[in-house]
Amino acid sequence: MKKERYLLPLILILVWQGLSSVQVIPSYKLPSPVEIVLGFRDILIVGVPPGHLLHNHMLYSLYRVALGYAVAALLAIPLGLLMGWSPGLLRMIRPLFELVRPIPPLAWIPIAILWFGIGIKSAAFIIFLGAFFPILLNTISGVLSINPILIEAARTLHAKEKDIFFKVLLPGAVPSIFVGMRIGIGIGWMTLVAAEFTGVKEGFGLGYMIMTARDIQRPDEILAGMLVIGVIGLLIDIGLRAIESKTIKWQ
Amino acid sequence: MSLDLLELSKTFQGKGWGESVHVLENIQHRIENGRFVSIIGPSGCGKTTLLRIIAGLEKASAGKVLLDGKELVQGTEEVGLVFQEYALFPWRTTLQNIEMGLEIKGVEKEKRREIAMEYIKLFGLGGFENRYPKELSGGMKQRVAIARTLIMNPRVVLMDEPFGSLDSQTRDAMQEFLLSIWQGRQGTTIVFVTHNVDEAVFLSDEILVFSKRPARILERFEVGMPRPRDRTSPECNRVKREVLQILSKETEDSMGLPWIK
Numbered sequence: 001m002k003k004e005r006y007l008l009p010l011i012l013i014l015v016w017q018g019l020s021s022v023q024v025i026p027s028y029k030l031p032s033p034v035e036i037v038l039g040f041r042d043i044l045i046v047g048v049p050p051g052h053l054l055h056n057h058m059l060y061s062l063y064r065v066a067l068g069y070a071v072a073a074l075l076a077i078p079l080g081l082l083m084g085w086s087p088g089l090l091r092m093i094r095p096l097f098e099l100v101r102p103i104p105p106l107a108w109i110p111i112a113i114l115w116f117g118i119g120i121k122s123a124a125f126i127i128f129l130g131a132f133f134p135i136l137l138n139t140i141s142g143v144l145s146i147n148p149i150l151i152e153a154a155r156t157l158h159a160k161e162k163d164i165f166f167k168v169l170l171p172g173a174v175p176s177i178f179v180g181m182r183i184g185i186g187i188g189w190m191t192l193v194a195a196e197f198t199g200v201k202e203g204f205g206l207g208y209m210i211m212t213a214r215d216i217q218r219p220d221e222i223l224a225g226m227l228v229i230g231v232i233g234l235l236i237d238i239g240l241r242a243i244e245s246k247t248i249k250w251q
Numbered sequence: 252m253s254l255d256l257l258e259l260s261k262t263f264q265g266k267g268w269g270e271s272v273h274v275l276e277n278i279q280h281r282i283e284n285g286r287f288v289s290i291i292g293p294s295g296c297g298k299t300t301l302l303r304i305i306a307g308l309e310k311a312s313a314g315k316v317l318l319d320g321k322e323l324v325q326g327t328e329e330v331g332l333v334f335q336e337y338a339l340f341p342w343r344t345t346l347q348n349i350e351m352g353l354e355i356k357g358v359e360k361e362k363r364r365e366i367a368m369e370y371i372k373l374f375g376l377g378g379f380e381n382r383y384p385k386e387l388s389g390g391m392k393q394r395v396a397i398a399r400t401l402i403m404n405p406r407v408v409l410m411d412e413p414f415g416s417l418d419s420q421t422r423d424a425m426q427e428f429l430l431s432i433w434q435g436r437q438g439t440t441i442v443f444v445t446h447n448v449d450e451a452v453f454l455s456d457e458i459l460v461f462s463k464r465p466a467r468i469l470e471r472f473e474v475g476m477p478r479p480r481d482r483t484s485p486e487c488n489r490v491k492r493e494v495l496q497i498l499s500k501e502t503e504d505s506m507g508l509p510w511i512k
Contacts, residue, residue, distance in 0.1 A: 152308050153338040157352035157403065158328060167355070171342040250342045250383040 031220040036227070039220030043228075048213050048221055052203060054228065060204035061192060062232075064120055068127025069188050076135035076184075077177060083136075084143025085169055097133070105129040105191045109198050119201045123192065130191035131184035138183070142176025143169050175251060178244045182237060189233045206232075252319045254282040254305075254407055254440055259314035260465075261300055274300045276465035278314070282457075284406070285438045287430075289451035291494065292461030292469075293502045298444040299335070301466070302409045305442065306332040318407065331405030335412045337392045339384040345395050346371065346380040352403040370398040373432070390421040394428070401432070407440045414450065423482075426453055430478065448498065452490050453482055460497050470497050 013033050019025045020032030027035065047053040083090045105126050116122040146169060154168050196207025206229050213221035261275040274297040282288050290298050303309040305316050307325035316323045323330060339348050349370055353363035371380050374394045384392055393413055400408060414422045433441055445451050451458050458472040472494060476486050 147338075149334060149336065149338045150340060153332075153334060153340070154351070154355075155308065156306055156330075156332040157355055157399070159355050163355045167351070168340070171340070174342070248342075250385065 028217075028219065031223060035220045036223045039218065039222075040224035040227070042218075043209065043213075043221050043224055048209050048216070048218070048225075049203075052209070054209070056204050057206050057209045058228070058232065060200075060202060061196065061206045064123040064196075064205070065127050065185075065188055065192050067120065068124035068192075069131050069185055071124070072128045072131035072184060072188070073135055073181060076132050076180070077139050080136045080139025080177075080180075081143055081165070081169060081173065084140045084173065085165060090140070097136070101133050105187075106194050109195060113198075117201075123195045123200070123205075126195040127188040127192050131188040134183035134187060135177070135180040138176045138180025139173055142173030142180075145176065146172035175248055178240070178248065182240050182244075185236055185240060186233065189229075189236065193229055252284040254284070254442075255317040255320075256280045256282075256301075256305075257314050257317060259301070259304060259311050259316070261297070261304065261309070262312045273465040275304075275311075276467050278466070278468060280459065280468060280471075282440060282442065284319075284440050286456045287433060287441045287443065287454055288457045288459065289443045289445055289455040290459045290461060291445055291448060291451050291498065292466060293463045293498075294446060296461050296463050297466040298461060299411055302332065302411050302442065302444055305407070306330055306409055308332070328403060329405055330407045330409065331400035331403055333393075333396050333400050333408065333410040333413050335415060337384070337396045339392055339395055339399075341384050344381050344383055345376055345387070345391075348384070348395050349398045349402055351399060356403075366402060370402050374398045375428075388421075389417050390425055393417065393425060397429070397432070401436075406438065407442065410441065410443045412444055412446065415445075415447075422450070426450060427479075430454060434478075448491050448494050449482060451494065452487050453480055458490075458494060460494060460501075463501055469501065470494075 016025070017033050020027060020030075020035075025032070031039065042048075043054045043057075045053070048057075083093060108126060108129055109122070112122040112125045116125060150172065151164055151168055154164050159167065192205075193207035193210075196205040197211050200208040206225060210222045210225040210229075213219075213225060256278050259275055259278040261273075263272045263274060265271045278301060290301070292298055300309060304311050305323070307323065307327065307330070318327075318329055340351065343351065346364070346367055350363045350367040353366060358366075368380070371377055374397070376391065376394060376398070379387065379391065384395070387395065397410075397413070414425050417425060429441075433439060443451075443454060452474060455474050458474060459468050460470045460472070461467070462469045472490060474490055476484070476490075480487060
């Protein structure tokens with residue numbers, strides 16, 4: 001079973017390499033796998049633009065995501081718990097959010113740049129918008145999905161509102177909060193790369209890197225950069241899943 | 252000293268144009284402290300509603316509940332409720348479920364752990380204290396639920412068809428277990444809702460037969476046999492027959508099945 005998983009990709013890569021070698025696939029449009037590996041070496045040790053090495057691009061991107069994502073989680077989780085807890089609050093706030101939510105985070109880039117200037121704050125703001133709503137909505141639905149009988153059971157054990165909030169609603173909503181956090185980081189990460197296309201002051205960032213590679217006509221470096229972006233996104237999701245299964249042993 | 256139900260009535264108001272439902276009609280009864288009282292009646296007759304009112308989860312439309320002459324306030328420590336479907340907190344282990352009430356009360360960790368471990372031993376849950384509810388059998392879950400309620404030392408324990416979903420051997424064992432626990436706690440009143448006549452006769456000092464909705468007390472049986480009881484003894488069968496006679500008539504009426512007669 002294990003081996004079969006790698007069989008198809010391996011065949012594809014070999015065919016791709018073969019077609020590239022006999023010039024059926026033009027290298028200036030789609031470099032061969034070997035060229036992409038060499039491109040990866042270049043972004044790693046030469047840098048795009050020269051001197052701006054891959055690990056620094058990664059650090060800047062991760063920093064922007066971490067900042068926007070942390071703010072999103074810190075606001076969305078408590079707010080979601082409160083909105084799930086209080087029907088009045090839910091009715092009051094939901095229409096506003098329903099209006100704002102369908103606006104793509106990327107559509108906020110112009111106004112973000114106007115508000116925060118080009119730099120870390122506007123990038124983080126875009127990430128924030130991408131991550132906030134999935135975390136909020138999943139937290140709310142997590143609270144709403146808790147069996148009401150558990151709240152009654154807590155009441156018969158003389159729980160006050162505070163106890164019900166912290167000992168029933170919060171732990172009961174945790175699985176759903178994790179779902180929201182995983183969707184949120186996924187959207188945040190995708191949004192980041194696009195946000196870096198338009199406004200980066202520091203000269204670092206994975207999105208900035210692949211746009212620069214395009215400017216200097218290096219499709220091998222573009223594709224190597226895209227692969228790096230994908231692999232980091234995958235690793236983040238694996239990491240969150242690991243934390244999730246450690247935290248939620250009861251499901 | 253007693254638990255008094257004084258002219259309790261309950262009507263659920265329908266939402267909007269929905270019809271309102273009259274569930275309890277003038278329930279008037281005195282339960283002496285320390286007794287084991289079963290309530291039996293057609294399904295959907297309002298037995299659960301009565302328990303919920305006594306537990307303070309529901310407000311009566313009229314009438315009140317007194318314990319030793321004082322009206323019960325919501326959230327009182329005097330009353331505990333064991334739910335029909337266990338209602339264990341799935342994210343808490345056996346130990347954490349049992350100590351939930353003490354935790355809410357603010358008993359310090361060492362102390363409440365010590366008390367909870369005693370209950371775990373008493374309830375035969377040793378070795379399972381760190382398991383989550385999904386890893387427990389139905390009988391074990393119900394023991395956790397009962398322990399979680401009893402650890403708060405309520406003077407009145409309300410039980411809503413607690414053994415309804417257990418297989419019959421586990422059910423018999425749980426009944427005997429419940430009796431032994433109850434007999435070890437002087438003065439604890441148990442109000443036990445069931446639809447199983449065998450169970451009611453085996454367990455109770457007193458059986459109340461409820462009518463179909465709106466529920467009234469149709470008949471009251473005093474079950475005088477000494478314990479331990481033999482489920483198949485002529486005395487048990489005699490009480491069972493009497494209860495069944497009243498109950499089956501009421502159930503036929505409520506189901507509208509004339510061809511049974």
